[in-house]
Amino acid sequence: MLVEMKQITKTYGPLVANNKLDLSLNKGEILAVVGENGAGKSTLMKILYGLETCDSGEILIDGKPVRFRSPHDAIANGIGMVQQHFMLFPTFTAAENIVYGHEPKKELIFFDRKDAASQVQALCKQYGMYIQPDIKVADCPVGLQQRIEILKVLYQGVNIIIFDEPSAVLTPQEVSELLKTLKELKNAGKSIILITHKLSEVMEVADRIMVMRLGQLIKTMKKEDTNIEELSFLMVGHKLETREIQKIEQGDAVLQVEHLTLSGTGTKNILDDISIHVRHGEIVGIAGVSGNGQSELIQCLTGIKKFDSGKVIINNTDVSNRSVQENRDSGCACVPEDRYFWGTASDATLLENSIMAHYHKKHMMRYGVLNRKNIKKFTNDMLAEFDVRYTSDKQAGKELSGGNVQKLIVAREISQHSPFLVAAEPTRGIDIGAIDFIHGKLLDKRNSGDGILLVSSELSEIFALSDRIYVMYEGRIAGEFSRAEATRDKVGLIMMGGKLNG
Amino acid sequence: MNNLYLAAVINTTFRYTTPVLFAALGSLACTKCAVFNVALEGQMLAASFVAIVANYYTHNAFISLLAGVAAGAFVAWIVAVFQIKWKVRDMVVGTAMNLLVQSVTAFLMQAIFGSRGTVQGFGMVPLTKINLSFLKFSPFLYRMFEDLSTIDYLGYIVAVLIFIYFYKTVSGFHLLSVGINADAADSLGIKSQRIQIWAMVFSGILCGFGGVVHAMGNVTVFAENMTSGRGFIAMGAASMAQSHPLGAIASSLFFGTALSLSKTLQGYINSYFTEAIPYLCTVLAITIYGVVISTQRRKATIKM
Numbered sequence: 001m002l003v004e005m006k007q008i009t010k011t012y013g014p015l016v017a018n019n020k021l022d023l024s025l026n027k028g029e030i031l032a033v034v035g036e037n038g039a040g041k042s043t044l045m046k047i048l049y050g051l052e053t054c055d056s057g058e059i060l061i062d063g064k065p066v067r068f069r070s071p072h073d074a075i076a077n078g079i080g081m082v083q084q085h086f087m088l089f090p091t092f093t094a095a096e097n098i099v100y101g102h103e104p105k106k107e108l109i110f111f112d113r114k115d116a117a118s119q120v121q122a123l124c125k126q127y128g129m130y131i132q133p134d135i136k137v138a139d140c141p142v143g144l145q146q147r148i149e150i151l152k153v154l155y156q157g158v159n160i161i162i163f164d165e166p167s168a169v170l171t172p173q174e175v176s177e178l179l180k181t182l183k184e185l186k187n188a189g190k191s192i193i194l195i196t197h198k199l200s201e202v203m204e205v206a207d208r209i210m211v212m213r214l215g216q217l218i219k220t221m222k223k224e225d226t227n228i229e230e231l232s233f234l235m236v237g238h239k240l241e242t243r244e245i246q247k248i249e250q251g252d253a254v255l256q257v258e259h260l261t262l263s264g265t266g267t268k269n270i271l272d273d274i275s276i277h278v279r280h281g282e283i284v285g286i287a288g289v290s291g292n293g294q295s296e297l298i299q300c301l302t303g304i305k306k307f308d309s310g311k312v313i314i315n316n317t318d319v320s321n322r323s324v325q326e327n328r329d330s331g332c333a334c335v336p337e338d339r340y341f342w343g344t345a346s347d348a349t350l351l352e353n354s355i356m357a358h359y360h361k362k363h364m365m366r367y368g369v370l371n372r373k374n375i376k377k378f379t380n381d382m383l384a385e386f387d388v389r390y391t392s393d394k395q396a397g398k399e400l401s402g403g404n405v406q407k408l409i410v411a412r413e414i415s416q417h418s419p420f421l422v423a424a425e426p427t428r429g430i431d432i433g434a435i436d437f438i439h440g441k442l443l444d445k446r447n448s449g450d451g452i453l454l455v456s457s458e459l460s461e462i463f464a465l466s467d468r469i470y471v472m473y474e475g476r477i478a479g480e481f482s483r484a485e486a487t488r489d490k491v492g493l494i495m496m497g498g499k500l501n502g
Numbered sequence: 503m504n505n506l507y508l509a510a511v512i513n514t515t516f517r518y519t520t521p522v523l524f525a526a527l528g529s530l531a532c533t534k535c536a537v538f539n540v541a542l543e544g545q546m547l548a549a550s551f552v553a554i555v556a557n558y559y560t561h562n563a564f565i566s567l568l569a570g571v572a573a574g575a576f577v578a579w580i581v582a583v584f585q586i587k588w589k590v591r592d593m594v595v596g597t598a599m600n601l602l603v604q605s606v607t608a609f610l611m612q613a614i615f616g617s618r619g620t621v622q623g624f625g626m627v628p629l630t631k632i633n634l635s636f637l638k639f640s641p642f643l644y645r646m647f648e649d650l651s652t653i654d655y656l657g658y659i660v661a662v663l664i665f666i667y668f669y670k671t672v673s674g675f676h677l678l679s680v681g682i683n684a685d686a687a688d689s690l691g692i693k694s695q696r697i698q699i700w701a702m703v704f705s706g707i708l709c710g711f712g713g714v715v716h717a718m719g720n721v722t723v724f725a726e727n728m729t730s731g732r733g734f735i736a737m738g739a740a741s742m743a744q745s746h747p748l749g750a751i752a753s754s755l756f757f758g759t760a761l762s763l764s765k766t767l768q769g770y771i772n773s774y775f776t777e778a779i780p781y782l783c784t785v786l787a788i789t790i791y792g793v794v795i796s797t798q799r800r801k802a803t804i805k806m
Contacts, residue, residue: 070691071689071690071691072691075691083689086686087683087685087686087689087690088683088686089679089682089683089686090682090683091682092679092682096675100679100690101690101691101692103672103675105672109671109672109673110670110671110672111670111671111672111674111675
């Protein structure tokens with residue numbers, strides 16, 4: 001047994017994040033720790049990596065009890081972590097990032113960058129993960145940045161590597177690269193703890209699987225002894241129904257975009273001649289690696305950004321380059337992609353957050369005075385309907401957890417019953433239960449005859465909901481598929497700039 | 503205007519450049535690790551004052567220098583504690599400190615010297631002057647470098663040393679990394695807050711040199727609020743140099759020229775206008791800087 005964690009308990013005030021958890025890791029195996037957000041996976045790993053201390057319980061490494069006060073102690077004991085949010089310096093080179101904190105020196109104080117580059121090259125060779133030592137991190141795509149993170153951990157000479165939701169930010173192609181890397185690391189004798197809630201990945205690489213729910217250990221089992229259905233049942237605590245997408249009659253276009261073009265500052269257009277449409281009773285997905293113009297498209301559609309040419313027609317009203325207000329008045333609602341930056345005001349109360357963009361409507365406001373009573377009723381009914389966990393409607397937005405903030409935004413936008421909805425990354429970073437709930441609400445909206453434009457970097461989401469799929473690549477619509485003809489491979493290929501043969 | 507007059511103007515330029523250069527180096531040392539030091543002005547003024555007080559009691563230029571530098575460092579340390587440790591907003595701390603130093607020095611001046619306005623004389627000694635006798639063959643060059651103090655030369659050496667420190671040493675690498683992503687630095691075991699506090703204290707030391715040379719480089723004198731915005735000019739110089747230590751030499755010389763012109767042109771042009779020259783130059787420089795930076799950013803976004 002390489003690592004053993006025994007009876008680990010950690011509480012934050014009244015919240016028990018980890019309740020008498022046991023974890024064991026053998027040499028050269030991949031242990032997957034699965035569970036919904038808030039199950040306590042991250043807390044447990046923070047304890048193992050020295051970022052948090054546990055209230056009770058003990059950690060044994062090679063049978064010897066240890067106590068970590070900082071990640072430094074963990075690293076000294078051979079434990080490294082690849083964090084979900086990369087800890088990189090964008091303007092430094094790959095080599096500089098990898099050797100950071102253990103830089104090769106010459107004459108005691110000088111940084112030997114040449115030696116650093118050659119050490120990094122040797123490391124790359126050893127583990128078969130290639131990277132240019134002198135490339136700037138800012139110029140690397142996310143997958144490469146993650147590789148730099150992994151090499152950084154390996155450079156520290158650790159034997160145990162914790163991966164915190166490593167695939168959350170990657171494209172499908174990058175994910176398969178990552179899974180290959182994990183297997184290679186395992187073959188090189190490293191032990192790996194993989195935190196995730198993506199069960200297909202777990203089934204592909206893990207040797208053993210530990211399921212957690214609400215701070216409790218539910219079960220640890222061998223991969224051979226379980227399957228995805230059982231795992232998701234154990235994670236969520238109840239069975240998730242597989243959704244059938246109901247066939248319904250699709251009406252006229254509710255959104256029509258014609259030749260929309262947004263120029264950049266260079267020669268290349270950020271959005272290049274985009275023509276798309278969404279019909280009543282239809283969910284249209286926009287797939288693509290983030291940063292290929294999706295954000296700008298949303299901003300142009302909702303009136304935040306002004307574009308150079310083209311037309312946006314929502315619900316038969318030409319709203320091209322009109323204000324956000326006119327845009328919304330024409331029948332457009334929007335779940336923005338960043339719940340904190342666009343979606344909510346973190347210091348405002350839930351009441352205020354719930355009526356944002358709608359406060360001027362008749363039942364909310366009269367002669368410029370807000371109707372407190374109606375607003376209170378509206379907010380509490382809405383939050384109850386959408387299962388937002390809150391203690392008071394006067395709470396500040398930032399006091400809610402991410403998943404609940406997301407539910408609030410979705411609730412607010414859906415409650416307007418607008419004929420058209422832009423849903424951008426509606427389930428980013430939230431757990432299966434909440435995802436399932438939001439997906440259900442979006443489908444209900446579609447079934448009631450409204451049109452939805454779903455922008456998501458999560459392919460499984462696009463596939464689960466869309467009637468039709470557009471793929472965006474470098475500011476253009478690079479492909480269009482009906483639900484029947486779309487496959488992950490085809491869409492994934494076009495997302496990466498590839499072309500379909502024939 | 504004869505040749506020697508030009509040499510004299512250049513000489514004045516060097517003198518005016520030194521305090522700005524030191525403060526600009528202090529400013530950029532902070533900027534490089536993501537600390538915005540607004541209190542340069544206060545750090546310099548405190549150093550000028552304490553140096554003069556030490557000079558008054560000891561008549562020793564070296565002790566005065568040490569005292570002044572210590573004062574600059576002390577003020578910087580207080581700012582660092584508030585701004586970095588207790589996370590008070592930089593503008594609030596910096597402005598408060600600048601005003602505090604300004605009023606405390608004015609008050610102490612009256613308490614110690616019993617006078618308002620300026621303190622001068624009392625047998626106070628200036629900094630040691632260097633004359634480069636090997637330049638005697640050319641009166642022009644000789645006049646150009648006449649009577650500069652060691653500290654005047656030190657400024658350029660420090661700039662080069664800071665350059666080497668930033669880009670060649672491990673410790674400098676860590677300082678720069680804090681400026682780029684302090685969270686990442688912390689996660690990798692580098693104590694970013696400690697680095698930031700040291701950078702601030704270091705900037706206080708540099709401003710200390712600047713303040714001392716300002717008070718004792720030429721005529722040994724202290725006047726109420728005698729730094730008169732040099733800390734802010736230095737901030738402009740540092741940002742114009744995009745926080746590059748060698749660039750700071752060039753930008754400081756630019757502002758040194760502006761300051762020197764404002765003095766030397768006084769006899770020829772309306773003095774209200776000449777006094778405005780350095781500040782006009784600041785606005786001009788910041789405008790140019792802004793335009794350059796925004797085009798660079800635009801280029802950078804295209805690359806992405």
